[in-house]
Amino acid sequence: MKMKRTIIVTFCLLYGSVCQGQLNEPVVHGFVSQxxxxxxxxxxxxHDGEPSLRLTEIGVNMSMRLHDRVRVAGQGIYLNGGNxxxxxxxxxxxxxxxxLASGLDWQMNVQVGRVxxxxxxxxxxxDVPHTRxxxxxxxxxxxDSFRDISLGSDGAALLANAxxxxxxxxxxxxxxxxPISDEQSExxxxxxxxxxxxxxxxxxxxxxxKPIGTSMELGLSGVNxxxxxxxGPQDRVFSGSATSKRLMLRFRYSSENWELSSELLREWVAYxxxxxxxxxxxxxxxxxxxxxxxxxxxxxxxLARADLFDLNRKDRSGQLRFEQTQGxxxxxxxxxxxxxxxxxxxxxxxxxxxxxxxxxxxxxxxAPVILPDTVHNDxxxxxxxxxxxxxxx
Amino acid sequence: xxxxxxxxxLLHIGWFLCASLALPALGQHxxxxxxxxxxxxxxxxxxxxxxxxxxxTLRQSTWPQGVPITVVAMPDSNAAHQVFCKKLLRLFPxxxxxxxxxxxYSGLGERPLSAQNSAEMIEIIRQQPGSxxxxxxxxxxxxxxxxxxHVNED
Numbered sequence: 094m095k096m097k098r099t100i101i102v103t104f105c106l107l108y109g110s111v112c113q114g115q116l117n118e119p120v121v122h123g124f125v126s127q128x129x130x131x132x133x134x135x136x137x138x139x140h141d142g143e144p145s146l147r148l149t150e151i152g153v154n155m156s157m158r159l160h161d162r163v164r165v166a167g168q169g170i171y172l173n174g175g176n177x178x179x180x181x182x183x184x185x186x187x188x189x190x191x192x193l194a195s196g197l198d199w200q201m202n203v204q205v206g207r208v209x210x211x212x213x214x215x216x217x218x219x220d221v222p223h224t225r226x227x228x229x230x231x232x233x234x235x236x237d238s239f240r241d242i243s244l245g246s247d248g249a250a251l252l253a254n255a256x257x258x259x260x261x262x263x264x265x266x267x268x269x270x271x272p273i274s275d276e277q278s279e280x281x282x283x284x285x286x287x288x289x290x291x292x293x294x295x296x297x298x299x300x301x302x303k304p305i306g307t308s309m310e311l312g313l314s315g316v317n318x319x320x321x322x323x324x325g326p327q328d329r330v331f332s333g334s335a336t337s338k339r340l341m342l343r344f345r346y347s348s349e350n351w352e353l354s355s356e357l358l359r360e361w362v363a364y365x366x367x368x369x370x371x372x373x374x375x376x377x378x379x380x381x382x383x384x385x386x387x388x389x390x391x392x393x394x395x396l397a398r399a400d401l402f403d404l405n406r407k408d409r410s411g412q413l414r415f416e417q418t419q420g421x422x423x424x425x426x427x428x429x430x431x432x433x434x435x436x437x438x439x440x441x442x443x444x445x446x447x448x449x450x451x452x453x454x455x456x457x458x459x460a461p462v463i464l465p466d467t468v469h470n471d472x473x474x475x476x477x478x479x480x481x482x483x484x485x486x
Numbered sequence: 487x488x489x490x491x492x493x494x495x496l497l498h499i500g501w502f503l504c505a506s507l508a509l510p511a512l513g514q515h516x517x518x519x520x521x522x523x524x525x526x527x528x529x530x531x532x533x534x535x536x537x538x539x540x541x542x543t544l545r546q547s548t549w550p551q552g553v554p555i556t557v558v559a560m561p562d563s564n565a566a567h568q569v570f571c572k573k574l575l576r577l578f579p580x581x582x583x584x585x586x587x588x589x590x591y592s593g594l595g596e597r598p599l600s601a602q603n604s605a606e607m608i609e610i611i612r613q614q615p616g617s618x619x620x621x622x623x624x625x626x627x628x629x630x631x632x633x634x635x636h637v638n639e640d
Contacts, residue, residue, distance in 0.1 A: 120590075120596045120597070122590050122591060122597070124591070152591075154590075154591060154593065156590075156593060156595070156596050158554065158596075161548060161552050161553065161554055162548065162552070164595075166593030166594075167593070168591070168592075168593065186592070186593050188593060190593070190594075192547060192548065195546065195547075195548060196550070197530075197533070197537050197540075197546070197550060198536070198537060198540070200540075200545060200546055200547065209592045209593060211592065211594070217588055217591075217592035217594070218587065218588055218591045218592050221587070221591040221592075223587065224584070224587045224588060224591060252594075254540075254545045256536040256537070256539075256540055261536065261539075261540075263545075305536070306576075308578075308581075347578060347580075347581055348578075349578055388580065391562070391563070
């Protein structure tokens with residue numbers, strides 16, 4: 094009898110520890126990619142317009158279950174994108190995820206830490222090459238100079254999803270702030286601005302609906318962000334603040350052999366005091382893209398995309414700004430339209446090569462944003478070629 | 487009269503075509519079907535299509551009793567995976583793969599465990615508490631110790 098009890102207790106302990114082991118085992122994934130990129134007649138990648146190897150993306154992530162309903166997840170990445178964003182190692186996300194409640198038709202989670210931006214079509218994995226439709230994402234929505242700010246934030250997020258008779262719903266909410274590096278400040282302003290930008294608020298929300306029995310998804314998202322600027326020594330701009338409010342619509346239709354996706358945005362930007370007394374700016378930008386992908390075979394995917402962006406919807410030609418700056422900012426800084434053609438080739442399992450060509454008109458989405466670089470961006474039309482090899486596990 | 491004969495001939499051809507297209511499909515259906523299978527500890531007998539889709543798109547992470555769900559899947563190229571995606575989930579395999587990538591590389595959750603074939607699938611389902619997967623199998627040959635979940639295809 095005693096023997097039997099000992100066996101049962103030992104079995105229970107062993108079983109418990111095995112279960113515990115499964116719960117605590119971290120799951121690791123990662124990716125490595127290298128490419129060659131050339132943006133002629135623009136400062137998008139570099140200043141000389143020569144082919145560059147500054148297209149490197151490396152990352153490792155981990156997810157570990159601490160309890161049946163609690164997980165910790167984090168990803169570290171190294172990025173080199175030339176002038177697109179600051180080069181270096183960073184923590185992409187690191188948060189605690191707690192499943193608050195669930196039924197068989199719904200679930201709600203809360204995340205605390207450095208949370209990701211899950212609100213747009215490609216925002217959650219914009220630095221993970223094999224999850225992107227193209228090497229360079231449409232700049233109207235996925236503006237590289239704003240990357241570190243729109244990537245996620247240090248704060249909290251609520252994620253809820255439910256399935257109803259009409260279809261499935263996903264609702265995401267997040268609140269926090271993003272740290273902004275000196276290089277990022279330079280990207281936004283220019284090296285003539287020596288002060289410091291601080292984000293004071295990043296409030297985002299999104300709702301996605303997939304009607305039942307269709308291969309379609311429709312979404313709506315909003316951003317409300319605020320920034321403070323503290324003037325530095327011999328600064329060209331003044332202490333002040335800025336706000337950015339964004340409203341976006343998204344659509345995706347997936348067929349067996351092709352897929353159509355689109356995101357449209359309107360962004361209201363206001364600068365207070367940054368340009369000196371009486372120099373406040375209020376403007377609304379508009380843009381969006383339409384993207385078509387065709388799955389030629391399990392190995393080959395073709396891409397065609399048109400991306401349009403106007404910096405100020407009341408000055409789509411850039412004429413007003415041209416006049417206000419006495420000709421210092423050419424008209425083509427008022428917009429940026431991009432036609433992209435691309436091919437992706439799955440060379441082997443977990444290996445892919447991507448190639449793309451962009452024909453671009455305008456410089457409205459080139460850094461720096463506030464005091465534009467008219468010296469290196471001296472052409473209205475410019476081209477971009479990129480090829481990238483990627484491996485993931 | 488000749489036109490009536492022509493019509494009949496057309497009907498015959500039509501029947502023949504329908505039968506030749508439908509019969510092999512029916513035959514296959516009778517021999518093997520795609521079934522949702524789970525670890526014996528899973529106390530769910532029926533799921534709706536949308537509930538199944540929630541589980542396989544990793545939006546549902548625990549069973550009602552609180553046990554974490556472990557999804558098990560076969561590679562994209564596997565016939566069972568393709569039939570399962572299209573017939574039961576009504577999703578194309580690339581949509582599922584894209585969702586899993588988004589989940590795994592943005593911290594939302596964990597990718598499904600990978601089973602290379604039916605034998606491996608059965609092995610994982612047998613051993614891993616809370617696991618759920620699928621098999622393209624003759625319903626008469628369902629292995630022991632594996633719990634079958636009926637899917638209401640609404």
